[in-house]
Amino acid sequence: MTRINGFTALRLLAxxxxxFTHSYSLGGAVEDPFMATVGLVPASTLGVDAFFAISGFLICGSLMRQPQIGRFLAARALRILPALVVLLLVxxxxxxxxxxxxADYWERPLTFQYLLNGLLFVWRPFLPGVFEAATTTPVVNGSLWTLPMEAICYLVLALMAWCGxxxxxxxxxxxxxxxxxxVLGAFHKDFILFNYAGGLIAEHLMRFVALFGGGALIRMLEAPRALSGPATLAAGALVVLAFLLGQIDWRFFPYLYLLAWPWFVVGLAFRLKALAGLDRFDVSYGLYLYAFPVQQVIVQAAGGSMPQLLLFAASLALTLVPATLSWFLVERPMLRLKPGRPDPRLTDPAGNAASSVGAFAIGRGGG
Structure with a gap:
């Protein structure tokens, strides 16, 4: 399949x-306009779900090109962990x-326990005296909860490769x-799959597995017609239909949405080839990692609340700074250390090595 696509553009949008959604929940503890309109999911859910669908497509392709499990896992770790560790240190x-x-910030064990978030399957969301007076949540970085979900998806693919x-x-x-x-509600909403600090809720994991698996299946099928313009339009129409049916009964929504969303997102990426140049400046992972604490700092400085659209604009602009530094100083250098053949997005459209490139592992993505 062509390497000229709009996956980076869609990850940035995600x-x-x-x-956008966090600007409303942190700025005034209210629903974002999308959620207020459709009453089914906030805009952030569409973004996170797009991350997992894209991740499934790209990670599947990575494993197909590099079937050695050890190298596959090393590449995944290099893409996610270094930027995460730097975020935690900062x-x-x-x-x-x-x-x-x-006053005893440095004396409290909780301070250094926060670094355990770098293990992915440990959830330490608080720091002493940090955002404790917040009117919405004292959680320092509420975006990190999806990373262990994505890591599990990676491990599942590796396990599948290992057992044939x-x-x-x-x-x-x-x-x-x-x-x-x-969709059948096999797990209670509060059922914790893994009993680590903070818990990994099985219901969320199943949704992400469906989306990630859908993206991976599309890649494995290698069917160009499935990613054609008409197919993408059809998938988009099914997504719209899912939202319309959800207005009648919310339980109808996931039946169509989970099936159609990966096909629509992946197909749309191949309709956005004109935006392929963004691969050289992929700050999507950095935006995802840094935005929540930046928003918390802004809200605290504003006295506990502020106009949501102002928070959105200010936090997006300010988060671009650490996100850009993360890409150029951490993420891109780590991509060059990935074992095996170079990442496809480390080459120009002609297949030659590029001096500056873009890629993203999630989820939060894939790469």
């Missing part, structure tokens, strides 16, 4: 949607001391399993 050693109200089920039937079973478990 990150902006997450920032949060604890720079932001925390500047905004904390705790990384094929069309295997991915179809994975997607169908996640889909059925979610």
């Amino acid at each position: 990150a902006v949607l997450v920032i 949060t604890v050693f720079v932001m925390g001391p500047l905004v904390t109200t705790a 089920s990384f094929n069309r039937r295997g991915l179809f079973a994975l997607t169908l399993g996640g889909y059925l478990f979610f």
Whole structure:
């Protein structure tokens, strides 16, 4: 499949949607306009779901090109963990001391326990005296909860490759399993799959597995017609229909949405080839990582609340600074260390090595 696509553009849009919703929840504890209109999901859900669908497509392609499991996992770790670790260090050693109200910030074990978030499957959301007076939530970075979900999706693909089920039937079973478990409500909304600090809610994981698996299945099928303009329009129409049916009964919504959303997102990426140049400046992961604490700082400085659209504009502009630094100083150098053949997005359209490029692992994405 062509390497000239709009995946980076869609990831950037997805990150902006997450920032948009958080601007309303943090700025005034209200629903964003999209949620207020459709009453089904906030804009951030569309963004996060797009991340997982794109991630499934790209990560599946990565494993198909590089079937050695060790190299596959090393590449995934290099894409997600270095930027995350730097974020945590900046949060604890720079932001925390500047905004904390705790005189014993450095003496509290909780301060350094926050760094355990870098293990992915440990959830330490608080820092001493940091945002404790917030009117919405004292959580320092509410965006990190999706990262262990994505890591599980990566591990599932690696396990499938190891046991010989990384094929069309295997991915179809994975997607169908996640889909059925979610839409049929197999897990109680409070059921925690893994008993780590903070918990990993099974219902959310099943939704992400369905979306990630859907993206991966599309890649494995390698059917150009499935990504054609008419197919993309049809998938988009099904997404709209899902929202319309959801107005009649919200339970109808996920049945169509979970099936159509990955096809629409992936197909749309191949309709946005004109935006492929954004691959050289992929700040989507950095935006996703840094936006929430930046928004918390802005709201605290404003006295606990502020106009949501103003918070959205200010936080987006300010977050571009650490996101850009993260891309050029951390993420892009780490991509060059990935084992095996270079990432396709490290080449220009002609296939030659590029001096500056773009890629993104999630979820929060894939790459």
